[in-house]
Amino acid sequence: MAVAASRDATEAAMRDNIEALFLASTTHPFLDRQNSVIVSEALNLPQTVRAMDAGGSQRAGTTAMLCAVDAVRSGCSSALVIGSEHRRTRVGSRMEMLSGDAAAAIVMGSEQVLANFVDAYYVSCDLVDHYRMDGFDFDYEWEERWIRDEGYMKLVPLAVSKLLEKAGLSISEIDHFILPSLQQQLSTAVAKQLKLGSDKVVDGLIERCGHSGVAHPLLLLAHTLERAAPGERILVIGFGQGCDALLFRATDAIAGAPKKRGVSGWLERRAPDSNYARFQTFNALVERDYGKRAEGDKLTPMSALFRNRKMVNSFLGGRCSKCGTVQFPKSVYCVNPECGAAATQADHPIADETGTVRTWTADHLTFDMNPPAYFGMVEFGAGGRAMVDFTDVVPETLDVGTPVTLQFRIKQFDKQRGFRRYFWKASPA
Amino acid sequence: MASGIKDKIVILGMGCSRFGERWDDEPAQLMSEAFEECIDDAGISKNDIEAAWFASAIDSVNVGPSALPLSMALRLPNIPVTRVENMCASGTEALRGAAYAVASGAVDIALALGCEKLKDTGYGGLPQRSRGVTNDLHYPNLSAPGSFAQLAAGYRAAHRIDKHDLKRAMAHVSVKSHANGAKNPKAHLRREITEEQAIGAPMIAEPIGLYDCCGVSDGASCAIVTRPEIARSLGKQNLVAIKALQVCVSNGTEVGHNSWDGSHLVTTQIAARRAYDEAGIKSPRQEISMTEVHDCFSITELVTMEDLGIAPQGRGVTDVLDGSFDAAGKVPCQIDGGLKCFGHPIGASGLRMVYELYLQLQHRAGPRQLADPVLGLSHNLGGFPFQNVAAIAIVGQL
Numbered sequence A: 001m002a003v004a005a006s007r008d009a010t011e012a013a014m015r016d017n018i019e020a021l022f023l024a025s026t027t028h029p030f031l032d033r034q035n036s037v038i039v040s041e042a043l044n045l046p047q048t049v050r051a052m053d054a055g056g057s058q059r060a061g062t063t064a065m066l067c068a069v070d071a072v073r074s075g076c077s078s079a080l081v082i083g084s085e086h087r088r089t090r091v092g093s094r095m096e097m098l099s100g101d102a103a104a105a106i107v108m109g110s111e112q113v114l115a116n117f118v119d120a121y122y123v124s125c126d127l128v129d130h131y132r133m134d135g136f137d138f139d140y141e142w143e144e145r146w147i148r149d150e151g152y153m154k155l156v157p158l159a160v161s162k163l164l165e166k167a168g169l170s171i172s173e174i175d176h177f178i179l180p181s182l183q184q185q186l187s188t189a190v191a192k193q194l195k196l197g198s199d200k201v202v203d204g205l206i207e208r209c210g211h212s213g214v215a216h217p218l219l220l221l222a223h224t225l226e227r228a229a230p231g232e233r234i235l236v237i238g239f240g241q242g243c244d245a246l247l248f249r250a251t252d253a254i255a256g257a258p259k260k261r262g263v264s265g266w267l268e269r270r271a272p273d274s275n276y277a278r279f280q281t282f283n284a285l286v287e288r289d290y291g292k293r294a295e296g297d298k299l300t301p302m303s304a305l306f307r308n309r310k311m312v313n314s315f316l317g318g319r320c321s322k323c324g325t326v327q328f329p330k331s332v333y334c335v336n337p338e339c340g341a342a343a344t345q346a347d348h349p350i351a352d353e354t355g356t357v358r359t360w361t362a363d364h365l366t367f368d369m370n371p372p373a374y375f376g377m378v379e380f381g382a383g384g385r386a387m388v389d390f391t392d393v394v395p396e397t398l399d400v401g402t403p404v405t406l407q408f409r410i411k412q413f414d415k416q417r418g419f420r421r422y423f424w425k426a427s428p429a
Numbered sequence B: 001m002a003s004g005i006k007d008k009i010v011i012l013g014m015g016c017s018r019f020g021e022r023w024d025d026e027p028a029q030l031m032s033e034a035f036e037e038c039i040d041d042a043g044i045s046k047n048d049i050e051a052a053w054f055a056s057a058i059d060s061v062n063v064g065p066s067a068l069p070l071s072m073a074l075r076l077p078n079i080p081v082t083r084v085e086n087m088c089a090s091g092t093e094a095l096r097g098a099a100y101a102v103a104s105g106a107v108d109i110a111l112a113l114g115c116e117k118l119k120d121t122g123y124g125g126l127p128q129r130s131r132g133v134t135n136d137l138h139y140p141n142l143s144a145p146g147s148f149a150q151l152a153a154g155y156r157a158a159h160r161i162d163k164h165d166l167k168r169a170m171a172h173v174s175v176k177s178h179a180n181g182a183k184n185p186k187a188h189l190r191r192e193i194t195e196e197q198a199i200g201a202p203m204i205a206e207p208i209g210l211y212d213c214c215g216v217s218d219g220a221s222c223a224i225v226t227r228p229e230i231a232r233s234l235g236k237q238n239l240v241a242i243k244a245l246q247v248c249v250s251n252g253t254e255v256g257h258n259s260w261d262g263s264h265l266v267t268t269q270i271a272a273r274r275a276y277d278e279a280g281i282k283s284p285r286q287e288i289s290m291t292e293v294h295d296c297f298s299i300t301e302l303v304t305m306e307d308l309g310i311a312p313q314g315r316g317v318t319d320v321l322d323g324s325f326d327a328a329g330k331v332p333c334q335i336d337g338g339l340k341c342f343g344h345p346i347g348a349s350g351l352r353m354v355y356e357l358y359l360q361l362q363h364r365a366g367p368r369q370l371a372d373p374v375l376g377l378s379h380n381l382g383g384f385p386f387q388n389v390a391a392i393a394i395v396g397q398l
Helices: A002-009 A035-040 A060-073 A096-098 A144-167 A186-193 A213-225 A252-256 A261-269 A276-281 A302-307 A309-316 B027-042 B069-072 B090-103 B145-158 B163-182 B195-200 B228-231 B265-280 B298-307 B314-322 B340-343 B348-363
Strands: A018-026 A049-053 A079-086 A100-109 A115-124 A177-178 A231-240 A241-249 A316-320 A345-349 A355-363 A373-380 A385-389 A403-414 A418-427 B008-018 B051-055 B079-084 B111-114 B203-205 B219-226 B240-249 B291-292 B375-384 B387-397
Touching: A002 A079, A002 A100, A002 A309, A018 A035, A035 A049, A035 A309, A049 A060, A049 B090, A060 A079, A060 A115, A060 A213, A060 A231, A060 A241, A060 B145, A115 A144, A115 B291, A144 A186, A144 A231, A144 A241, A177 A213, A177 A373, A213 A231, A241 A418, A252 B069, A252 B298, A252 B375, A302 A309, A302 A385, A309 A418, A316 B375, A345 A418, A355 A403, A385 A403, A385 A418, A403 B265, B008 B027, B008 B228, B008 B314, B008 B348, B027 B069, B027 B111, B027 B219, B051 B069, B051 B090, B069 B079, B069 B111, B079 B090, B090 B219, B090 B228, B090 B240, B090 B375, B090 B387, B111 B340, B111 B348, B145 B163, B145 B203, B145 B375, B145 B387, B163 B195, B163 B298, B203 B240, B219 B348, B219 B375, B240 B265, B240 B291, B265 B298, B291 B348, B340 B348, B348 B375
Parallel strands: A018 A049, A018 A079, A177 A231, B051 B079, B051 B111, B291 B375
Antiparallel strands: A079 A100, A115 A241, A231 A241, A316 A345, A355 A373, A373 A385, A403 A418, B008 B219, B008 B240, B111 B219, B240 B387, B375 B387
8 A cells, every 4th residue: 555655646757866765554564574665665766765664653654744854854855754554443343434444655855845844843642542552453442532532632732723833823824624533523623622614624534435544644635735725724633642733835836736546536446345254354354264275385485585576576677778678577588589688688667557468367266365366467568568466356347458557465475474475466457 | 229328429518507505696597607608618509409408306495397497597499398307316317318319319409407596495404395295194204414324324334334434534525525626616615624624513413414414505507418420510629428327216125125234325336337338337446537426415425436336345434535536536526526515406416517527528627627537427316325316427538
């Protein structure tokens, strides 16, 4: 999700200038293996990027944004902040009903900005509205009313008023108020407390998207930026053991900003699924029988992964400098039967290309977490082809000629050793 | 009446990659490294190769099954490519396939390439793997050093050899190989060791210590073979011909019948006899100039000297300690450093052995060059002393 959000936020050329990457989450898959580095390689960022995993609280995303501001102010050309969250929730719980999985990416820079960072105010305090300890799967929450009265209703107005004081502004000058929470009426109640019109309160998207944890403030900010007019002020709150209040102001450039898929596009692309058993399976909420074909050893030899990381993480292929043929994977000898030159291939990025399905099937025999396993041969616009797994296939809609794009996904879980490996899958465009 | 392979096949070219912990290289890179040297030596183009044999033994942590890995890595021109596997004797099997294809007249020029990428295993030694469904039900929980340690026990008992003398002879074997390997830029291990270091090294499987074992490494080696007249027409000089190719496989007698005393390798003895007949050799100790034998463990090399009829039966220890198989000895063994210094990328080893013999016979072995080699013998052994595959190749001036 972090990779997908980042690719939506950045064109390939922009990625060469990203000098810092902050990946914020409370559900990083690895506690010790830098998750932000996996993302940076998937984006083919320069090796010199300052990468950092942020976490520990629901405001990790907004705090990471503050770090990104500092990074840019101290000389980074641009800094990418990603909030990404996949929380597991108890069956039948309130959290199950309100949560969603999402990622949002914001690029902070100093040139041609869509919105200026104006100022921020933040407070820290150990108010434990909910928590999740290492080794435990699910959050534990305290009473909603207490969370609202002692938490949000006290901390947020404090931070906002201090911020407005610092910035020399009045509340009436705020055009968009972003306060994500699991309580539907909460942001309106806080706005009322602040004497801010309820029409300024940004929709929390609980019903259409679900609350996406650390990602949510960034997601709502991204959604707001899609429609903010030049000059409008956007106030973003991150809440968790304290409170971050960040103030942005849209520039004139926002009017002509290139259209991205964005939050709206992703919400439009929805594919409803009423298969609760599938939801439970994907969230490891049931002890599923995957059949004997799932028993095979899924060892990833780290030496082989490292040696091939450009191919695996970045989907880099090769382009023959002699005949121009693109090939995947990169190889010693050019695959073009008319060429066959040795050691002539330069790294060639393919991940951003649109491909076409050359052949495909839905395989009901091989093991898959979500059978049938769609896979086939994809040809890429600028050259090259590969046999790959397909994903996000709506049955009956895939055929030879269907345009596809590449997505960075989990390829396999190694339950025996506690590992997961990633690779790219083709999904209908 | 079959007449054998003697002088029907010559080596047109050979290549060998650097052996070692090639962390940053895919099998394809190892194969092309060996192949580019080989095709350059042969002076032909890839499209002249009409058939190929690919030796790779452990596909679970390696290149994957079938001959596709070789054909795809080198982009061979849709020729027949066959994958062969006979455990550690696979390399010689690849050569055998290529040689027989040319000798039969089916093709003019054939390639034999062995490659093994073992260093993705993730731990030292060979990967733990199944031995076969039924075998797994009753085989002991063995390792390779443990299996060859059985040979040490049997040999010592049969010839009533003092424990310390055997240990010293085993150490001498490794010291000698390291002295040779130190001169070989393609070897993995290139420093000399002392007898004290070898004897004092940690025990792996009684009496085999760390310095009695070859290591695990990555590598590839290959040969292109043809008939003598084709080689001559291409301008090849100092032709090296195959004099004999013999494979002998256990039939279960050693491990099942009380007639075998555990002191020698039945298959090596039989393969050697047949190889000498095929090559027309009457006294191996006098006529063989050099040997490259399967020194997976130093005890194996020691016993192999007897099994090849080069050392007298029961006299292997004395012969070794006398320096008969050192570089300056009567019949130098492992002049390139052997498995001991190269490590053992399984499919590649048999061809790496022939590579050195070929270089020696062509007088291209640099600082390792022996004065006047005439005949070289390679011995490639897969399996365990109590059940195995022995493959012998004899090469010499045409």
